[in-house]
Structures are given as structure tokens and as C-alpha cells.
Amino acid sequence: MFDTVLIVALTALSIALLLLFIRVIIGPSTQDRILALDAIGVLLVGFIGILMILQDTSVFSDIVLVLTILGFVGTLSLSKFLERGVVIEHDD
Amino acid sequence: MPFQILINVLLAVLWMFLQNEYTAVNFISGYIIGILILFIIRRFLKFDFYLKRVWAIIKLIYLFIVELIKANIDVVKVVLKPKQDHQPGIVAVRTQLESNFEISILAALITLTPGTISMDFSQDSKTIYVHSIDVPDKEAMIKDIQGSFEKAIMEVTK
Amino acid sequence: MSTMIDVLVAIFVVIGVFFAVVSAIGIVRLKDVYSRAHASGKSATLGVIFIMLAVFIHFLSQGVMNAKILLAILFLFLTAPVASLMITRSAYRNGVKLEKNTVIDDLKEMYETNQNQSK
Numbered sequence: 001m002f003d004t005v006l007i008v009a010l011t012a013l014s015i016a017l018l019l020l021f022i023r024v025i026i027g028p029s030t031q032d033r034i035l036a037l038d039a040i041g042v043l044l045v046g047f048i049g050i051l052m053i054l055q056d057t058s059v060f061s062d063i064v065l066v067l068t069i070l071g072f073v074g075t076l077s078l079s080k081f082l083e084r085g086v087v088i089e090h091d092d
Numbered sequence: 093m094p095f096q097i098l099i100n101v102l103l104a105v106l107w108m109f110l111q112n113e114y115t116a117v118n119f120i121s122g123y124i125i126g127i128l129i130l131f132i133i134r135r136f137l138k139f140d141f142y143l144k145r146v147w148a149i150i151k152l153i154y155l156f157i158v159e160l161i162k163a164n165i166d167v168v169k170v171v172l173k174p175k176q177d178h179q180p181g182i183v184a185v186r187t188q189l190e191s192n193f194e195i196s197i198l199a200a201l202i203t204l205t206p207g208t209i210s211m212d213f214s215q216d217s218k219t220i221y222v223h224s225i226d227v228p229d230k231e232a233m234i235k236d237i238q239g240s241f242e243k244a245i246m247e248v249t250k
Numbered sequence: 251m252s253t254m255i256d257v258l259v260a261i262f263v264v265i266g267v268f269f270a271v272v273s274a275i276g277i278v279r280l281k282d283v284y285s286r287a288h289a290s291g292k293s294a295t296l297g298v299i300f301i302m303l304a305v306f307i308h309f310l311s312q313g314v315m316n317a318k319i320l321l322a323i324l325f326l327f328l329t330a331p332v333a334s335l336m337i338t339r340s341a342y343r344n345g346v347k348l349e350k351n352t353v354i355d356d357l358k359e360m361y362e363t364n365q366n367q368s369k
Binding site for chain 1: 256259260263264266267270271273274275277278283286287289290294295297298301302304305308309314316318319321322325326329330332333334336337338339340341343344346
Binding site: 160161163164167168170171172176178180182199200203204207209210211212223225 | 269272273275276279280281282284285287288289291292293295296328330331332334335338339342348349358
């Protein structure tokens with residue numbers, strides 16, 4: 001019963017990821033696409049979390065951490081690049 | 093405040109030495125006893141008892157979690173409404189907070205609360221521009237932000 | 251006892267997945283970038299936080315204190331507001347249009363006065 005709930009949850013998350021993918025493809029502006037990619041990153045963290053419960057292993061916890069940080073850094077650098085044309089600003 | 097925490101940690105380490113067992117459980121029990129001692133001698137200290145500030149932080153976190161859950165119910169309502177007739181808008185909110193740290197905390201809290209995300213700062217970073225998903229009443233919204241979060245943050249960092 | 255914890259974990263997972271799905275629907279349905287940022291910044295974050303709490307409780311019931319999961323929750327809390335602020339700001343500065351029934355736009359005045367001053 002418990003496993004069934006988790007598998008249904010995984011299916012629902014997959015559908016959510018597909019919906020976000022639609023937004024990545026059709027998004028009128030580039031910022032829409034970044035927003036959807038950011039949300040995909042966050043939802044993937046949840047996906048891996050449910051996999052951890054399902055397979056009863058805690059080895060994925062490092063992946064969760066790295067994915068969180070990489071998603072954040074990627075979003076920041078992309079939006080910064082779109083705003084100014086550079087990622088790292090030099091004050092001069 | 094850092095001085096008092098230092099005293100507290102020192103008392104905890106002393107407690108650990110007295111027990112002659114260097115475990116986390118002993119450290120934590122020593123820390124709690126240190127808090128008790130500091131509480132008893134609080135009249136003789138020059139500064140305020142630092143747990144008062146910790147209590148303010150706990151209150152801020154509590155307020156924040158309640159608002160976060162309200163925010164999500166709000167988003168669910170807006171998203172699942174069959175007809176999308178909400179009226180978004182960008183509102184300038186002035187704040188009395190001083191340091192950059194406080195202002196960035198306020199901006200983060202605004203983002204995670206009902207119907208509002210912070211978008212931009214003015215040049216002197218005293219005005220936060222807030223995008224709200226539904227603005228029936230501009231003044232009420234500004235007053236809400238200033239009344240609840242600003243006060244709680246000031247209590248923590250005053 | 252273990253069934254109790256299983257039920258609790260299942261409830262947390264279901265709540266989290268519900269918020270995640272709602273945020274995905276919101277990102278598809280809402281009309282402009284700024285409204286979509288509401289869905290992504292709040293609902294997705296809270297949903298994933300609920301799921302990670304479920305993971306934490308599950309491993310705690312087996313006697314494993316997994317601090318990395320708590321660290322991941324902390325990171326999500328800290329990074330979500332910053333990410334949505336950066337995205338909406340870059341959208342506004344690049345001139346992405348607001349939705350047509352927007353009522354107030356205070357930010358426009360700020361940029362106009364800045365331009366007048368710099369002239």
C-alpha cells in the first residue's frame with residue numbers, strides 16, 4: 001500500500017515535469033524558459049527524495065544537495081547574463 | 093550577545109570536563125544548565141539576556157511558516173480558478189529598516205508570503221518593489237507588510 | 251508503530267506532490283512571467299520541502315539522522331526567493347510585457363525618473 005502511494009506520487013511528479021517541459025518549449029520569453037527550468041530543478045530534488053524512500057537507501061542525499069546548489073547557481077547566472085550580458089561584474 | 097554565547101559554551105565545556113565524558117549529550121545538557129545559570133544571574137549582566145532575542149527569532153520563524161502555508165493556499169486558489177480574472181500589479185513599499193542584511197531578509201520574507209514577490213530595489217535600497225498577484229487595495233497591502241514583518245524583524249535586530 | 255510512521259510519511263509526500271503539481275499547472279496556465287514566478291517561487295519550494303521532510307522522517311524512524319536532507323531544505327529556503335527575484339528583475343529590465351489587466355506599475359516611474367536624472 002505504502003509503495004503504491006509512492007509510485008502514484010512519482011507518476012504525478014512526472015506529469016508535472018512534462019507540463020514544465022511544455023513551458024520550456026513554448027515560453028514566449030527567455031525568462032519563462034529559465035523559470036520553468038528552475039522549477040524542473042526543484043521538482044527533480046523532490047523526485048529523488050521519493051526514490052530514496054522507495055528504494056530505502058540514503059546514498060542519494062549527496063545528489064540532492066548538489067542538484068539544489070547547481071540549480072540555484074545556473075538560474076542566477078542565466079538571469080544575470082540576460083540582464084547585463086555578463087555574468088561576473090567588475091566594478092570600475 | 094556573542095559574549096554571552098561564549099560564556100554559555102564555556103560553561104557547557106566545563107560541565108563536560110566535570111563529567112569526564114566527552115559526548116554530545118553531555119555538551120547539550122551542560123549548555124542547558126548554562127542557560128539556566130545565565131537566567132539566574134541575568135540581573136548582574138550588563139546586556140540583555142540573549143535568549144530574549146532567540147525567542148524573537150523563534151517568533152519570526154513561526155510567523156513565517158504560518159504565512160508560507162497561507163501563501164500556498166492562496167496560489168492554489170488562483171491557479172485552479174476556472175476564470176483567470178485576478179488583477180496583478182507592482183507596488184512600491186517603503187521600509188524603515190536600516191542595514192542591508194535586514195532589508196534582504198525582508199525581501200526574502202515578502203517573496204515567500206501570500207500573493208507577493210519582491211522584484212527590485214530602488215537606488216538607495218529603501219524601497220522594495222513588490223509584484224502582487226491580486227491588488228484589490230494598495231494601501232492595505234503596504235500596511236500589512238509594514239505591520240507584520242517589519243516589526244518582527246526589528247524585534248530581532250534592534 | 252512503523253505503520254503509523256508510514257502513514258505520516260505518505261501524508262507528507264501526498265501534500266508535497268499536490269503543491270508541486272499545482273505549481274506546474276500554474277506555470278503553464280498563468281499569463282505572464284511575473285505571475286508564473288509566484289507559482290514557481292512558492293508552491294514548488296513548499297512542495298519539495300514537504301517531500302524532503304517526509305524523507306527525513308522516514309530515515310529518522312530507522313534510527314539514521316540524515317543531516318544532509320536538513321541542509322538541502324535550508325538551501326531551498328535560502329535560494330528560492332533570490333532566484334525568483336533575479337528572474338523577475340531581469341524580465342522587467344529586458345522589457346517583458348506585463349499582463350494586460352495589470353492595475354498598478356510603480357516600478358515604471360522609478361526607471362523613468364532614473365533616466366531623467368542621468369540625462
